[in-house]
Amino acid sequence: MAARAGIVVTxxxxxxxxxxxxxxxxxxxxxxxxxVDPAHIVIVGDRPEDMLxxxxxxxxxxxxLIVTSGGLGPTADDMTAEVVARFSGREMVLDPELExxxxxxxxxxxxRWPGLDPAAxxxxxxxxxxxxxxxxxxxxxxxxxxxxxxxxxxxxxxxxVLPGPPRELQPMWEDALRTDALRTAISGAxxxxxxxxxxxxxxxSEIAASLRAIEEDGVPIERLEITTCLRRxxxxxxxxxxxxxxxxxxxxxxxxxxRHADTLxxxxxxxxxxxxxxxxxxxxxxxxxxAESCTGGLMTARLTERPGSSAYVLGGVTAYSDAAxxxxxxxxxxxxxxxxxxxxxxxxALAQGAIARFGADVGVAITGIAGPGGGSQEKPxxxxxxxxxxxxxxxxxxxxxxxxxxxxxxxxxxxxTMHLLxxxxxxxxxxxxxxxxxxxx
Amino acid sequence: MAARAGIVVTxxxxxxxxxxxxxxxxxxxxxxxxxVDPAHIVIVGDRPEDMLxxxxxxxxxxxxLIVTSGGLGPTADDMTAEVVARFSGREMVLDPELExxxxxxxxxxxxRWPGLDPAAxxxxxxxxxxxxxxxxxxxxxxxxxxxxxxxxxxxxxxxxVLPGPPRELQPMWEDALRTDALRTAISGAxxxxxxxxxxxxxxxSEIAASLRAIEEDGVPIERLEITTCLRRxxxxxxxxxxxxxxxxxxxxxxxxxxRHADTLxxxxxxxxxxxxxxxxxxxxxxxxxxAESCTGGLMTARLTERPGSSAYVLGGVTAYSDAAxxxxxxxxxxxxxxxxxxxxxxxxALAQGAIARFGADVGVAITGIAGPGGGSQEKPxxxxxxxxxxxxxxxxxxxxxxxxxxxxxxxxxxxxTMHLLxxxxxxxxxxxxxxxxxxxx
Numbered sequence: 001m002a003a004r005a006g007i008v009v010t011x012x013x014x015x016x017x018x019x020x021x022x023x024x025x026x027x028x029x030x031x032x033x034x035x036v037d038p039a040h041i042v043i044v045g046d047r048p049e050d051m052l053x054x055x056x057x058x059x060x061x062x063x064x065l066i067v068t069s070g071g072l073g074p075t076a077d078d079m080t081a082e083v084v085a086r087f088s089g090r091e092m093v094l095d096p097e098l099e100x101x102x103x104x105x106x107x108x109x110x111x112r113w114p115g116l117d118p119a120a121x122x123x124x125x126x127x128x129x130x131x132x133x134x135x136x137x138x139x140x141x142x143x144x145x146x147x148x149x150x151x152x153x154x155x156x157x158x159x160x161v162l163p164g165p166p167r168e169l170q171p172m173w174e175d176a177l178r179t180d181a182l183r184t185a186i187s188g189a190x191x192x193x194x195x196x197x198x199x200x201x202x203x204x205s206e207i208a209a210s211l212r213a214i215e216e217d218g219v220p221i222e223r224l225e226i227t228t229c230l231r232r233x234x235x236x237x238x239x240x241x242x243x244x245x246x247x248x249x250x251x252x253x254x255x256x257x258x259r260h261a262d263t264l265x266x267x268x269x270x271x272x273x274x275x276x277x278x279x280x281x282x283x284x285x286x287x288x289x290x291a292e293s294c295t296g297g298l299m300t301a302r303l304t305e306r307p308g309s310s311a312y313v314l315g316g317v318t319a320y321s322d323a324a325x326x327x328x329x330x331x332x333x334x335x336x337x338x339x340x341x342x343x344x345x346x347x348x349a350l351a352q353g354a355i356a357r358f359g360a361d362v363g364v365a366i367t368g369i370a371g372p373g374g375g376s377q378e379k380p381x382x383x384x385x386x387x388x389x390x391x392x393x394x395x396x397x398x399x400x401x402x403x404x405x406x407x408x409x410x411x412x413x414x415x416x417t418m419h420l421l422x423x424x425x426x427x428x429x430x431x432x433x434x435x436x437x438x439x440x441x
Numbered sequence: 442m443a444a445r446a447g448i449v450v451t452x453x454x455x456x457x458x459x460x461x462x463x464x465x466x467x468x469x470x471x472x473x474x475x476x477v478d479p480a481h482i483v484i485v486g487d488r489p490e491d492m493l494x495x496x497x498x499x500x501x502x503x504x505x506l507i508v509t510s511g512g513l514g515p516t517a518d519d520m521t522a523e524v525v526a527r528f529s530g531r532e533m534v535l536d537p538e539l540e541x542x543x544x545x546x547x548x549x550x551x552x553r554w555p556g557l558d559p560a561a562x563x564x565x566x567x568x569x570x571x572x573x574x575x576x577x578x579x580x581x582x583x584x585x586x587x588x589x590x591x592x593x594x595x596x597x598x599x600x601x602v603l604p605g606p607p608r609e610l611q612p613m614w615e616d617a618l619r620t621d622a623l624r625t626a627i628s629g630a631x632x633x634x635x636x637x638x639x640x641x642x643x644x645x646s647e648i649a650a651s652l653r654a655i656e657e658d659g660v661p662i663e664r665l666e667i668t669t670c671l672r673r674x675x676x677x678x679x680x681x682x683x684x685x686x687x688x689x690x691x692x693x694x695x696x697x698x699x700r701h702a703d704t705l706x707x708x709x710x711x712x713x714x715x716x717x718x719x720x721x722x723x724x725x726x727x728x729x730x731x732a733e734s735c736t737g738g739l740m741t742a743r744l745t746e747r748p749g750s751s752a753y754v755l756g757g758v759t760a761y762s763d764a765a766x767x768x769x770x771x772x773x774x775x776x777x778x779x780x781x782x783x784x785x786x787x788x789x790a791l792a793q794g795a796i797a798r799f800g801a802d803v804g805v806a807i808t809g810i811a812g813p814g815g816g817s818q819e820k821p822x823x824x825x826x827x828x829x830x831x832x833x834x835x836x837x838x839x840x841x842x843x844x845x846x847x848x849x850x851x852x853x854x855x856x857x858t859m860h861l862l863x864x865x866x867x868x869x870x871x872x873x874x875x876x877x878x879x880x881x882x
Contacts, residue, residue, distance in 0.1 A: 042482070
């Protein structure tokens with residue numbers, strides 16, 4: 001069985017939701033890479049007893065390793081090293097050599113900030129140099145040293161103590177991996193292989209049904225670790241297995257491919273955004289322009305999120321008012337009057353307008369009712385018309401009823417459009433896009 | 442002492458960092474609002490024993506309340522309701538009425554997606570209608586019902602069980618707050634008052650200095666719970682206090698106002714987005730249009746995020762290519778050639794172009810270098826030019842060096858623009874916008 005680890009993230013501002021924790025998920029991914037299973041991520045405030053309780057909980061769970069982030073600063077409420085020493089049954093002692101090395105980092109600050117109080121600086125210097133006996137010190141990237149603390153008895157987990165700032169924590173984790181103390185703690189780690197399949201346009205329940213069916217066909221999928229997750233209207237099937245089960249996974253993947261050929265769009269971890277960017281970059285290289293309404297600029301923003309996107313994104317028009325649809329996207333007024341601003345006809349005209357106004361190879365258009373207002377009997381909130389077209393060439397049109405609130409409808413609409421754009425760029429003009437995944441998202 | 446709560450977030454995809462948890466921090470803030478202190482947030486995977494261990498840990502810690510998110514889906518690995526039933530010592534039973542209500546939600550989907558397997562749907566319907574005896578059911582926003590589960594004996598915490606998708610979890614939390622079961626569980630909650638002051642354009646260190654100075658002036662601010670945080674380039678000073686300390690807070694707030702009059706923009710919790718929306722809605726009502734480059738549509742998307750924004754947002758142009766700046770925003774070609782696409786001159790022309798092309802009362806323009814490429818000696822990555830103007834009237838221009846990566850520069854640029862827009866709409870034409878908050882962000 002694989003080694004298991006817990007992660008303890010400290011900091012009241014993280015616990016209370018003021019600051020978003022980036023270390024827990026990052027450490028979790030790193031642990032899996034070295035074959036250690038994360039069992040729990042616990043976020044605690046600055047109360048030492050809460051942190052101690054979390055450490056003891058993880059020890060009771062029989063975890064082999066605990067990684068902590070934060071609480072190594074110079075101030076009095078930074079107590080992680082002390083709490084971990086108590087937990088591991090070790091004394092705290094001053095490491096004079098470490099104190100000198102930290103001072104070498106701090107001293108230059110005195111020159112830079114005249115305001116700084118040298119005495120206070122000395123004090124925090126000293127505090128940060130007091131470490132548990134027998135711990136392996138990780139050299140500071142900022143001013144705080146990290147620690148690898150084995151249990152005093154051979155019982156219990158080894159604790160890796162890292163500072164809170166990600167730019168300090170991340171390199172220091174790499175250092176920790178090179179210590180004998182950590183190597184010993186995770187010696188039981190298993191080697192894993194992994195793969196991610198991404199699907200678009202089916203509800204999660206269909207995947208659940210496939211998993212049941214494949215299991216009933218006698219494929220021992222219980223030997224695979226399969227995680228299904230719904231993200232922005234797409235289904236992600238992430239699987240992890242041990243090398244001896246390679247064939248089981250291959251068989252499983254082949255059956256998923258067969259059952260979901262029409263909706264499987266990625267088998268190498270590539271996201272839809274990466275695929276569309278690659279297709280536009282070419283060869284053949286193609287430029288794209290957007291004319292959008294209910295998405296209010298989000299479609300263009302999504303296409304320009306990637307560095308270097310200026311090579312293929314010419315720009316976009318957010319034609320929120322009808323006059324803007326006419327004047328900036330060249331939609332004939334009669335079309336709007338006859339079919340309404342939210343209609344397949346206007347979507348098509350917007351796409352052609354984007355191509356014409358920006359001189360783009362490909363035009364992308366979205367017009368819909370994001371809500372909460374503006375819905376009607378025949379065009380309710382969530383009704384969105386999509387159109388993607390090549391200049392003087394093929395096009396794909398869709399009209400879908402999307403679920404959720406204003407933000408969901410806006411975001412889902414960009415996901416649908418990315419998939420229509422991918423199909424257009426791949427020349428898959430008649431592949432279906434069912435609202436399935438969106439209706440359930 | 443205030444009631445204390447724990448939050449258990451379930452899902453292997455969250456534990457392993459595949460998707461980011463938004464529920465833990467959100468629930469943590471909501472709990473504090475009702476006077477309950479969050480003690481731990483625990484993230485667990487789909488292993489039932491790991492979740493059960495987390496619940497028992499929180500019970501041992503003597504917490505009054507536990508809120509769980511996720512694990513209510515149709516698939517076999519969604520076991521939260523069952524685990525909570527075991528934890529609370531309650532049987533699971535089918536609620537036939539609930540099964541009917543869920544089916545009423547699911548049945549229409551069958552018509553919508555021909556591909557769907559009715560048997561699979563029935564099965565997930567039934568699974569989601571099996572609930573612990575004596576639990577209060579929270580009606581589904583999606584398809585999964587939530588639960589409020591009191592302990593079978595009077596010992597131990599009450600557990601609120603909510604689905605994982607934030608758009609389902611958030612309204613269902615509000616429903617949970619109205620249940621007697623939850624009211625009883627948090628009856629011990631302390632009454633708190635709270636206020637939020639928002640500032641823009643100063644570094645966090647200046648707030649720290651003000652807090653020290655106010656304390657030295659003898660204001661007992663240790664009786665207030667003050668949290669400072671930097672969010673999207675703004676400083677948020679959130680304070681919580683118990684009713685007897687009302688005067689302490691009033692004194693504190695008055696001194697903050699006095700010290701930071703020039704940068705304090707909100708004292709009633711209103712965000713900059715809400716203020717700008719209110720100013721545009723009027724009276725006097727004014728329409729706005731955007732011409733943006735490096736923000737790639739994010740500025741227009743931010744202005745259209747709010748329901749009803751179509752009343753004052755006419756639209757926007759993302760002029761990513763130089764040709765688009767000329768053809769769609771009417772920027773004279775000579776300007777681009779003489780000063781470059783990223784220049785105060787082109788920013789001004791973009792703002793005038795937005796006014797002219799959309800017929801707007803107010804024009805908003807952003808052009809800059811988001812990076813990572815495209816920087817130069819005199820125009821490095823992060824250099825952004827802003828211009829907001831009234832038709833035929835006043836205008837405010839800024840050019841700032843923003844810190845961070847591509848995403849930071851794009852997002853910060855929209856925040857700076859919102860503040861410039863606010864000042865233009867309030868007629869504060871010469872109020873300074875220092876890059877302070879951004880340079881420190």
